Amino acid sequence: MSDPVQFYFDFSSPYSYFAAQKIDRTIEACGREVRWKPFLLGVLFKITGSQPLNTVPMKGDYCVHDWQRLGKMTNTPWSMPETFPISTQAAGRAFYWLDDQDPALAKTFALAAYDTYFGKGVSIMAPSKVVDIAASVGADGDALTEALKDAAVKQRLKDETAAAIDAGVFGAPFFIVDGEGFWGSDRMWMIKRWLQGRSA
Amino acid sequence: MSDPVQFYFDFSSPYSYFAAQKIDRTIEACGREVRWKPFLLGVLFKITGSQPLNTVPMKGDYCVHDWQRLGKMTNTPWSMPETFPISTQAAGRAFYWLDDQDPALAKTFALAAYDTYFGKGVSIMAPSKVVDIAASVGADGDALTEALKDAAVKQRLKDETAAAIDAGVFGAPFFIVDGEGFWGSDRMWMIKRWLQGRSA
Numbered sequence: 001m002s003d004p005v006q007f008y009f010d011f012s013s014p015y016s017y018f019a020a021q022k023i024d025r026t027i028e029a030c031g032r033e034v035r036w037k038p039f040l041l042g043v044l045f046k047i048t049g050s051q052p053l054n055t056v057p058m059k060g061d062y063c064v065h066d067w068q069r070l071g072k073m074t075n076t077p078w079s080m081p082e083t084f085p086i087s088t089q090a091a092g093r094a095f096y097w098l099d100d101q102d103p104a105l106a107k108t109f110a111l112a113a114y115d116t117y118f119g120k121g122v123s124i125m126a127p128s129k130v131v132d133i134a135a136s137v138g139a140d141g142d143a144l145t146e147a148l149k150d151a152a153v154k155q156r157l158k159d160e161t162a163a164a165i166d167a168g169v170f171g172a173p174f175f176i177v178d179g180e181g182f183w184g185s186d187r188m189w190m191i192k193r194w195l196q197g198r199s200a
Numbered sequence: 201m202s203d204p205v206q207f208y209f210d211f212s213s214p215y216s217y218f219a220a221q222k223i224d225r226t227i228e229a230c231g232r233e234v235r236w237k238p239f240l241l242g243v244l245f246k247i248t249g250s251q252p253l254n255t256v257p258m259k260g261d262y263c264v265h266d267w268q269r270l271g272k273m274t275n276t277p278w279s280m281p282e283t284f285p286i287s288t289q290a291a292g293r294a295f296y297w298l299d300d301q302d303p304a305l306a307k308t309f310a311l312a313a314y315d316t317y318f319g320k321g322v323s324i325m326a327p328s329k330v331v332d333i334a335a336s337v338g339a340d341g342d343a344l345t346e347a348l349k350d351a352a353v354k355q356r357l358k359d360e361t362a363a364a365i366d367a368g369v370f371g372a373p374f375f376i377v378d379g380e381g382f383w384g385s386d387r388m389w390m391i392k393r394w395l396q397g398r399s400a
Binding site for chain 2: 047048049056057058059061062066069165168170171181183184186187190193
């Protein structure tokens with residue numbers, strides 16, 4: 001069995017939200033599994049000198065419009081959040097805590113968190129909100145509330161972010177397939193061709 | 201007859217080079233024409249605070265690899281030029297001078313210039329090189345040599361660059377379809393869907 005495809009994302013990245021809707025279906029159709037890896041985009045932005053897309057002159061207006069257009073074109077719910085971008089520490093910490101217990105539940109939580117933030121436009125920055133979302137998909141809310149204060153849980157997300165950067169991730173969404181990196185939600189076609197062995 | 205689709209590009213933009221290989225075929229299949237509009241990306245970079253892709257930490261290495269990979273995957277000749285990026289004033293000025301006489305010849309010239317720069321890796325910065333390329337596809341080399349020194353020809357490219365920025369172009373390749381902007385060589389699918397009226 002080959003290694004899973006790595007799907008790196010930040011809970012505050014709109015293009016990652018769109019990628020998340022289809023990544024499992026796309027990759028599983030090629031006979032491979034997907035491992036979801038949230039990380040903190042803000043840490044990377046300090047290295048690459050990037051800014052949140054919506055704050056870049058000209059590009060910002062385009063992206064806000066593009067997200068709405070992508071939602072329509074792909075039949076994906078879209079509501080531009082009033083608070084954007086946000087810190088996603090709580091969601092990232094919750095994800096890895098769940099992932100260690102039940103990877104399928106962690107993905108279900110991630111999709112629910114994305115639906116709350118970008119589908120409904122409601123902030124997921126507060127730990128209490130993250131706990132509510134996790135509980136709504138079947139996680140133990142009380143245990144998660146405690147876990148989010150745990151130093152080891154906090155460190156885990158830091159370590160995962162550092163590991164992503166070490167692996168060459170410089171934006172989100174980012175995919176690593178057998179060591180080969182692909183950046184952006186528009187690159188599904190290339191990942192599929194790579195998996196199908198049509199390029200050396 | 202609807203207005204042509206506007207294809208904004210810089211002769212030093214690798215992703216524009218890849219887009220140029222397929223843009224006419226893609227858009228004409230949707231029953232529309234394409235108008236090619238070279239401009240100076242460097243002028244835009246000053247506004248958006250962008251840098252040439254290959255100089256951005258982490259992203260730079262990725263892009264250099266991605267261009268080679270795209271070349272293989274799309275069967276498009278690719279040689280990373282030793283001198284990159286370059287100023288493309290001469291090529292842009294030559295393009296509009298040719299375009300006013302014969303738009304089809306201007307496109308043929310643009311593809312030949314791209315093939316020299318990214319297909320063969322040979323710089324097209326020097327006016328004499330641009331004249332050689334234009335002459336090789338049937339243009340009047342002596343007349344072009346004179347035209348490249350003409351103040352009005354120089355001003356034309358400045359005006360076209362300013363007009364692109366006014367139209368909302370902030371990167372390359374960029375496409376404007378009936379006022380709707382699309383950024384990036386990976387967005388052909390979206391432009392096709394837009395033209396086919398599948399989204400409001």
